[in-house]
Amino acid sequence: MNLESPQAVAAALRSVDYLPDDRISQVVFLANRLDKPILVEGPAGVGKTELAKALSRVTGKDLIRLQCYEGLDEAKALYEWNYKKQLLRIQADVDHDWEEIEQDIFSEDFLLTRPLLEAIRSENPVVLLIDEVDRVEVETEALLLEILSDFQVSIPELGTMEARTQPMVVLTSNNTRELSEALKRRCLFLHIDYPDAQREQEILAARVPGLSEHLAAQVARVARSIRSLDLKKAPSVSETIDWARTLLALSIDDVDEDILGDTLHVLLKYQTDIEKAAKELTSSPQA
Amino acid sequence: MLGVITGFIDELRAAGVPVSMVEAIDGMRAVEAIEIGDRVALRETLRATLIKNQRHERAFDTAFDVYFSTVPLPDSTPVEEGTRPDLPSADGSDRAPFDIDALLDDLLQALAGLDEEAMRRGVRTAVDELAGMEPGRPVGGTYYLYRTLRRLDLADLEARLIDALTQDEELSEFDRRLLREEVEARLEQLRQEIEEEIRRRLVADRGRDAVARTLRRPLIEDIDLMHATTKDLQEMEAAIGPLTRKLAARLARRRRKRAGRLDFRRTMRKSLATGGVPVEPQFRHPRPHRPEVWLLCDISGSMATFSRFTLQFTHAMATHFSKLRSFAFVDTIDEVTDFFGAGVDFGSALLRVTTEAEVVWLDGHSDYGNSLETFNARYGRQLTPRTTVIVTGDARNNYRAPRDKVLGEIAASARALVWLNPEPRAYWDTGDSAMSHYATHCTSVHEVRTLRQLEQFIEELTLPGTRAAQNA
16 A cells, blocks of 8 residues: 555545544654654544554554553563473473573574564564553563664573564553653654544544434534533543444434433443533533 | 754754754654645654654644744735835824725635635735734734734624524524534634734744744743643643652552562462473562542632642542542631542532632631641541641741641651642742741652642652651
8 A cells, every 4th residue: 555645645544434634644654654653642532543453454464452551561562481381391301401402492482472572573564553551660661662663672592583574563642641751752753632523524424324414513513512521531533433323323313402412421421521511512401 | 944943943942842862863854754845744744753742732833833934925925024115003003995894704704614715815914904013023923913803803703603604594502502612613713824824924024033932932831830821720731640640659659579478379370380380489469558648738819820730639639549638728727528529520629619618717818827736636636657748838827826836746647748839949938938947847848830840749759668767
């Protein structure tokens, strides 16, 4: 697939139903051109992870995903020695010289690759998605640095493993904590915010087949209106899509106060938020 | 081009945005890869390589507008200096018959039809005719903006635009609201266009560096909390969340032991996978330490903006600490913990603090002495060696008795006592400030005037592990 200009990137992403704005297509273009990872930041549910998936669809590369969580360590992110197999090897072969066995059991055959190593060892180029990188501790972040800047992993027993193919790397963050400078420096930074009403309308049209233009415009406007309130959790793009699907399923073609009041729970997930939005947007507050 | 970009990077740095050498080089390399004439591409390229924090985007946008605004403007000849003999005199007294109504009609049509080109044309005329710009004046353009907008009368334009878009249909209250928001969004776009246009002309008039200097505003983390505007505070809100999380992590941290005791059962179980050889011993996880935090906030008049910030902070903290208690005081103290319960939004919590909390005893002027005494008498016995007490206030006591011994008692029964003062250190102990009286009893005292300082305070926070160590 051709990613030779921002416009081409935009067209390619559109063809897989991901609607990028100028910023997104520009950054993707640059990342591809300069071989740099993209760090995507923004509120939950604006399509950060979706971007990586769309990229993998566009380029036809496999997606390898590393979901980050507190307590993620080397053994789960990079590689681990398959000690069961190593033990078997030792037990099966007691007669051999120890030196020889030691040489043998620390070879690639006994290595369990985890997502990061897998991504760079893959024969075919891949898209590597490191999801919610803000969840790991600062210390663990350091694990990523070598991969992100040099696309290689150092294993003490084996030496440095270099990438066979250059993976396209996307990191996402919900910004629950500041990422380290070292990590940010190695990445292109992309902040995705909620789309404006017009783009959201286009997204809805692309994602919810059968949605009338009128309803899409209305849904997008209601979403904007609700986001302007001071809520615990503003509705994400995926939630507005769900809401549009709900309306479609109920064969509603015009949203009014009552319908909004009855279906608000699709958009909002906290009772206090639902009450607040109901009070603001409809004249007859829901219980 | 290279010169402009380095100038631009210098400007970003001068505004406080940290742009490292590596990032600057990346930026240059990236610019090589794009088409230089495309302004949007240039902006997003520089943004992605130079800005690594969303809080810095505002500074970036301002600087970018100034440094890369010399895109040739079609039919904008009047901008050139010397060719504008018809400039209005200093007070903007109107001369030539300029038809403002025609302009308004044009703008209205452009806005209703979402015709960006027509809108830009209208904006240029508006700035030409209404801003009354004077070459050479060292201003940032806010005044010109105000002048243009006043003549355009946006409120009236809004009403007319709504009428134009309704097309005589009868709208329900709900539809009307949605329409109004749509119209507001379009007018906001108009406002931004005007601002940009004015900025473009200022740059043409006075040069990039000069305009950039006038427009430079402190970053959100450098804004003085005592003088922050409501809008600033709202922007800060996004930054507060991660900070409280960090504080929670700091307070929970203990001296790191390797691990807990050996967990025999899990070790045996795991060893089954390796033929009964316990290859990996398993340990019990050390029990995480639950931090207990009590916040005491001065919410008197002199602290108005700062206290709003601290209450915002309290609100954010309430979601991270299960054992958070908050207190507000002016000349006496009251507990406000319940106002910040789970799921309560900040606005209503703030309202309840200001209306329901009993914080005024006599005259509503700060009285730290009485507040602390009341606090100690009412709640002092509930303090435990695990409690960290954080006091926020300027220690301006209106020349009343500081009664700082009480604070000593509080400190003695808590794990630690930290005082955050929003005043510059140089002002402490001047006038009615009793800071040094109180400081002697505190585990540590910090000047927290900006978000950056708060961050620094959290970064450097080390608290004694137990009270025993402190009292020894």
